[in-house]
Amino acid sequence: MKFVAVTACPTGIAHTYMAAEALEQAAKDAGDEISVETQGSAGSNALSAAEIAAADAVVFAADVGVSGRERFAGKPVVDATVKQAINDAAGLVEQARGKAGTEPSTSDDADEPAHESGPELATKVAAGTGAGTRLRQWLMTGVSYVIPFVAAGGLLIALSFALGGFQVTEAPDVTEQFDPMTVASWAALANQIGSAAFEFLVPVLAGFIAFAMADRPAIAPGFVGGAAAVTVGAGFLGGLVAGLLAGAVVAALRRIKVPRAVAGIMPVVVLPLVGSLVTGALMLVAIGKPIAVAMDGLTNWLNGLTGAHAALLGLVLGAMIAFDVGGPVNKVAYTFAVGGLTTGSDTALEIMAAVMAAGMVPPLALALAATVRRSLFSAAERDSSRTAWLLGASFITEGAIPFAAVDPLRVIPSIVAGSAVTGALSMTFGATLRAPHGGLFVLPLVGQPLLYGLAILVGVAVSAVAVVAAKHATRRDSTVDEKREAPAAAVAA
Structure with a gap:
């Protein structure tokens, strides 16, 4: 059979492409054909109209909104997360075979008003999923658009401190x-450009959360709400609330039936205008200030953490x-750390360092274990260990997925232990x-770099020893059982 698939994760870096590779391999093993569109950070290799038309079914393996979902209208659809595609691609291919030719798409894109057709930046989260899943995808869509601003701004600011010291913040315009x-x-130029990039974080977060909820007409209200959150000091948390509020307001307005003559200007004039007014007003005079108080409390609490509490x-x-x-869960911790960067407090910078160090541990530890005790790992895992070194050093935790997917009960507790030690x-x-x-490529920009490196090394050692011990113990138990069964088998023979 012929299938098409789309994979997309919040960061668009590793999960997106791992899921695509897993689906391609599973389809090949099953004797089927599949073409995968990866909507990642490197751009999207869009499926052709001919490939979509020839497909018997569609697989969406995505944790964020799928761009151009309406292209697949009328096709049987299998909806899954990226993690499901990585861990059980064969199962998704089997589901696609079962649905092929028997079930139409449940996408609601065909119900969209005609005036909203046209090119998409991405697309809103698909209807029909659970409330919790939809909320997570809305938030992750916002985070996915924020990350490039965070990376650019954060690295420029870090570079400015490396060049000009901490007094660079006092440099003239x-x-x-x-x-x-x-x-x-x-150094001053890099600092001021990076600071300008950081000023977009909250508005971009709010704008694209709203976009995920109610499409392009919600972008402007989301940005306005995010800017209002910054104005009242509500910060990152205010941006989350502003995005959800703007998306809800615009989604509610879109349900209002209007005369055909007015429908044409709804998405470009009425919805952004009314949505911005309502969202901005609520954030400035009603919701924003209590959130700002909560943010101040959170910031003060973080700044007060010392010793055992910080650990x-x-x-x-x-x-x-x-x-x-x-x-x-990983993205929640990472988003918490990134959100703290906007406060600029010392504790927030320590949290960012701890999160990055902990995220490097799993791939590095598993690469080390697979190198030192090769006999405990399969040939495929040993091959994965070569890339895991680089992925771990680059703070791409997903480099541990090939190991965790095939042996989660022994691998996951081991890497959790090591990462927890490193974070503490x-x-x-x-x-x-x-x-x-x-x-590790930004290690020169780390405060206390030698101790930071030591924390990573200790965590890697803890995880590597733990996973080797777990695999060795399990293999020894199975060997003992085989030896016990052998005499009985001989007697029976």
């Missing part, structure tokens, strides 16, 4: 004073990072980091 012959001026927070965040190897040690050492990504 480069539009008034800039000397291309001095390092200090270039405990690092331990919890480290465990969350490794728990589902780049899945929703990093917080205890007071290591700081302004860059939200980069792994």
Whole structure:
């Protein structure tokens, strides 16, 4: 049979392409054909109209909205998460075979008003999923658009501190004073550009959460709500609320039946206008201030964490990072750390450092284990260990997926232990980091780099030893059982 598929994860880095590869291999093993569109950070290799028309069924393996979902109207659809595609691609292919030719698409895209057709930035989250799943996908869509701003801004700010020291924040505006012959001026330029990128974080988050909920007409209200959240000091949490509020307002307005003559201007004038007015007003005069108070309380609490309390927070965040190897729990911890960067507090920088260090541990630990005790790992796992070194060093936790997918009961507890230890040690050492990504490649930008590296090494050692011990113990038990069964089998023979 012929299938098409679309894979998309919040960051669009690793899960997206791992899921595509798993689906392609599963279809090949089953004797089927599949063409996969990966909607990742590198862009989308769009499926052709001919490929879609020839497909017997469609597989959506996505944790965010699928771009151009309406292209697949009328085709039987299998909806799944990226993690399901990575762990059980064969099962999804089998579901697609079962649905092929028997079940029409349940997408509601055909019901969209004619005036909303046209090119999409992405698409709203598919209807028909559970409320919890839809909420997570809305939030993850917003986060996926924020990450490039965070990466660009954070790395530029970190670079500025490396070039000009912490006093670079006191440099004059480069539009008034800039000397291309001095390092200090270039440091100030990088700092001010990075700071400008950071100013977009909350509006972009709110705008694209709203977009995921109610499509393009909700972008402007979302951005306005996010800007209002910044104005009242509601921060990252205010951006989340503003995005959900804007999306809900515009979605409600779209349900109002209007004369055909007015329908044409609804998405470009009426919905953005009314949505922006309602969202902005509520954020400025009603909702924003209580959220700002809550954010102040959270910031003060974080700044007050010291000693055992800081270590405990690092331990919890480290465990969350490794728990589902780049899945929703991992993204919650990462989003919490990234959100703290907007406050600029020392504790927030320590949290970012702890989260990144913990995220590097799983791939590095498994690569080490597979290298040291090759006999305990399959040939495929040993092959995966070669890329896991680079993925781990780059803070791509998903590099551990090939190991966790085939042996979750032994691998996941082992990597959770190591990441938790690393997170706790990093917080205890007071290591700081302004860059939200980069792994070991931004080590020169880390505060307390030697202790930070030590925290990573200890966590890697803990996880590697744990997974080797677990695999060795299990193999020994199975060997003992085989030896016990052998005499009985001989007697029976």
